[in-house]
Amino acid sequence: MSNEEQKPQQSEEVDLGQLFKVIGKGFERFFKFIASIFIGIYKLVIALLAHFYICKIWYALAIIIGFCIGYYLDSKTVKxxxxxxxxxxxxxxxxxxxxxxxxxxxxxxxxxxxxxxxxxxxxxxxxxxxxxxxxxxxIDENQVAEMYSGFYTKLDSLSRTEMTYDRYVKSLTATNxxxxxxxxxxxxxxxxxxxxxxxxxxxxDNPYLENLVLANKRNLEMEEAALLSQIQKTDSLANEYLKIRINESRKEPVQGSGTNLYMAGDSDSNGLLVDESKVIEKRLHLEELRREVNLRKAEEFGVLNIxxxxxxxxxxxRKWTDKKKFVYPLVLFGLTFAFFAFLGLGKFLEAESKK
CATH class of the missing domain: 3.30.70 (Alpha-Beta Plaits)
Incomplete structure (x- = not known):
């Protein structure tokens, strides 16, 4: 039994040894292949450098002649x-x-x-x-994001689930x-x-757009006049309220008495006294609206703003490719290289045909 058990073990060791040899030869061939590529590139670079060194005069003449011709043509070309x-x-x-x-x-x-x-x-x-x-x-990415934010807030709940930022950007055209x-x-x-x-x-040049500008200008002027009127009324109300405050402060205080002043339209005040801070806040809000109207008058002054x-x-x-003093030397350099490559190919074929 012992001899029979040893034979399979020896055969397995032999198979593993052969497998490792095959793998080792595969790696060896692979590394030789990689090395041959680098060696081939090295030989090609050396051959090109040797060629350019031997024919350096021809290439220098090609570059100089190309530059002179290109410079002359550029001087005659309208910029x-x-x-x-x-x-x-x-x-x-x-x-x-x-x-x-x-x-x-x-x-x-x-x-x-x-x-x-x-x-x-x-x-x-x-x-x-x-x-x-x-x-x-x-195109400004920050501005596009603001446009998407404004557009998104106007959508209903169903449309918001479908309209993503990327989809919105793809839907934009140049006129948007x-x-x-x-x-x-x-x-x-x-x-x-x-x-x-x-x-x-x-x-x-469009009559419809010009009429829109005139109508918008009149609307802004009316809105500014209305705001100015509200500001004047608010100032008058604040002055009257201040007078009442001053008059009340001069009187001797009587327990249980006082002066109540309510804002116009404040029917739900429930008897609460409105102090002057609310009047001042309303005036500041009106001033802010007036500044916005003035800004819109400047921004919407015409059909377009320069x-x-x-x-x-x-x-x-002009790009460098449009300048012949750069293009022509490259073209003559390439033609010179192609000419010598053609001569070299002819010599190689002639040598091969003699073998």
């Missing part, structure tokens, strides 16, 4: 300048603003300088220098944002301040 204006739209006028900007951009694309000059009230020669109009919303960036591209860096009045007038106008001069909006 493009850009500037931005930031506006805040009122009375849901963002759609009208976007449509008007698209019209201006189409006129520049069609090179219709006469009509563009008539709209912006400038000379046709100046209008010909305008190359494009652009508009996009100015209050502030927008209007960009202009031109070949004259001094034209932007000149066209600003015309651009503003074109953006608000938060930031065009600068006095524009700035170069």
């Amino acid at each position: 493009s300048y850009g500037a931005n204006m930031y506006v805040e739209t009122n009375f849901n006028s963002a759609r009208q603003v976007y449509e008007n900007v698209k019209q201006l951009d189409q006129l520049t694309s069609d090179q219709d300088s006469l009509r563009l000059a008539s709209i912006l009230n400038i000379e046709p020669s100046q209008a010909a220098k305008l190359k494009g109009f652009f508009i996009s919303p100015s 944002y209050p502030i927008h960036q209007i960009g202009v591209r031109a070949t004259d860096k001094s034209i932007f301040k000149t066209i600003e009045p015309g651009v503003k007038q074109k953006l608000i 938060i930031s106008g065009f600068p006095q001069t524009g700035y170069d909006i």
